[in-house]
Amino acid sequence: MEVIDQWVAEFILRRQHNPRVAPTNLISALQLGDSSDCIKLKVSSVLRDISNSLIRGTIDEGMLDLLEILEKLLLQQHSLLMESHKSAYSWTAAECTLRFMWPMFASDGLFTEALERIWTKRIGILKESGSDLVTHDLLKWETDFNKALEEHELYQRIRETNIRYTAISFLTQLLKEQWALLGSSSLESVAQRRFLKRKAVNVEGDVVDNRGDQSAVDESTRGLESDIVDVINEQRGGEDRNGNNRENANDGEGMECPENDGIDNGNVADEEHTMGAQEQEHEPSLDKGDKTVARELKDYLLEIQRHIDPSIRRGEEPNTAINHSVDDVTPQPTRVNRTGTGGQDHNEATDNVNEKGSDSKGTWSSRIRPRLPTPVPLNVSPLKKGGLAKPHVRRPKKFWTPEEVEALREGVKEYGKSWKDIKNGNPALFAERTEVDLKDKWRNLVGG
DNA sequence: GTAGGGTTATTA
DNA sequence: TAATAACCCTAC
Structure with a gap:
């Protein structure tokens, strides 16, 4: 189950957009070790935290913590620090200081305290540790802030600078680059390959689907054999996924940034919709073992979600959807998460209506969007x-x-x-x- | 979700 | 007993 632990955690971390669920909760729930894969998961967790902070518009000293943690994790991976990481740190530190420059004069005391806390203590420790985050830029900011203590004009000038925007830009760039480096998550890779495999089989069997991207099919056909070997290797031990990541990066899928998710994979999911009925009738592509693994995976995922978000009710029938067709390991938990954590008091009939949207034929089949456990309404806030x-x-x-x-x-x-x-x-x-x-x-x- | 009045516990 | 802090209740 350890590999599935990692896959599910990795998948949730990369896809979830709900700041209510702190990635650190998930990581602690899974008790990860220090293997290479686990460090990648921790990196994902930190990136998700940074992302959530940006979504909330929060650039505070917690962000500096995250950037420092990220540096340590990357060092463990023997990765070089990116320029965007260093710049993000400098500008975030500056922004954190600027927050305390709202009084007209430096003598107010808040600014002095911020200088002491951020620059003398925090960055002082960084300097002692020889961190690569201590850049020329950072030192320049330090000099300027110290000068601003004495020079009112400089204090005013910095005070009116829009540091926040630059900090956000660098943080966004850092996220983009780091997510791209991580490549597709394991589950997404498997889902993509499985989809391409099916599509390739269709093409070869003269069941041509002209709606799809022919070049993608060709590509998938060419890489099919090695893909299958990779999948098997991953299932055996989850080792050496770097090759996969490079490959995904080449075909564009691997460059997917989770902030844009729902685009690339949304296409995959849509394509699967169009094939759904046909598959169910003519192409029972999964054997019994696959079905069992898929079902267990979904059960396990819901179990983990319950772990990190107690509002998800235990005992609902998470497999209702899976029972109809279980060949689906495409990225769904995002939807599970979004709706499953709402805490709304609504009945299941309503859920189903909403899931199908306006399409009376149910294009959003429950196969694609699993039915969710309706959260138990709390009579009283836990607080x-x-x-x-x-x-x-x-x-x-x-x-x-x-x-x-x-x-x-x-x-x-x-x-x-x-x-x-x-x-x-x-x-x-x-x-x-x-x-x-x-x-x-x-x-x-x-x-x- | 927020504002404002009320209650309770603690301290001087 | 008054002042204060934290918490509760209810109307909007």
Whole structure:
């Protein structure tokens, strides 16, 4: 099961867009080791965290943590640090400092504290460790910030610079390059090969599908034999996937960035839709063993999702879809995740209607979009009533830490009195606070 | 989801 | 007993 662990984790990490589910939860749930594949998974996890932060628009010192962790992981892989990584770090550090330059004068104290925390301590440690993140650019920023302490004009100039935009650009570039380096996930590679294999068989058997891309079919036909060998090798031990990645990069599939997912694979999935009925009637392409593996894989995936998101109900029939046709290991968990974590109180009949969309023939067959367990509606937030369902039981009093207060101040500065956004902007720190808590604390702080 | 009034516990 | 902090309830 270890290989499947890695495949599923890798797949979820690359495809999920739901910031509610922290990739680190998934990684800790799977208890990964330090093998090459596991390090790749950890890299995926960090990239997903960075991506989620960008989606939330959060560029804070947590981002610096992630970039530092990423550097360590890449070192373990003996990979060279990319320029985009170094630049992203410099500009993110600058942006983190700029956040504390909102007062008109450097003497306010916030700026001094930020300089101490970010540049003296954090980057000081980086310098001592000989990190490649310490670049000429970074040192230039350090010099400028230190000068800005003394020179009001420079302070004002930096203060008005749009550092954030550049930081986001470099972070985005870093993500793109790193995802491309990782190539397709194992599950996607297998799904793509399986699809191309079927298509190739169709072409050879004069069941020509002119709607598809003929060159892709030719390509797949040429690479079919070696692909199958690769798949078998992967299934045996998940080793040496570099060759696959290069190959995928050549045909364009491997360059897929998860931020754009749903494009390349969406095409694959669409193509599969058009073939679905035909396959089911004339081409029972999977043997019993394949079906068992596919079913187990989906069960296991749902189990993991329950692990990281308890709102997914246990005991639903996750295999309903699979029972109709189980030859599907195409990228579906994204959809599972999006709908499965909604926490909406709706019945299954509604789910099915939605899944089929406006197409009464059900083009989005349940084979492509597995039926999802409807989350159990919570009668009470886990934060309320101290986790107890009983009424009139107060939560234990938990005093606010300085970090929480500081994050709240920052949040109000950034989002205004949008307590939900502030909470979502720092989900880890505010995990045990409700939006009302944030509002109440702010009321205390401003003396309202 | 948010605002505002109310309640409870703690401290001076 | 008043002030304060954290939490709760309810209307919008």
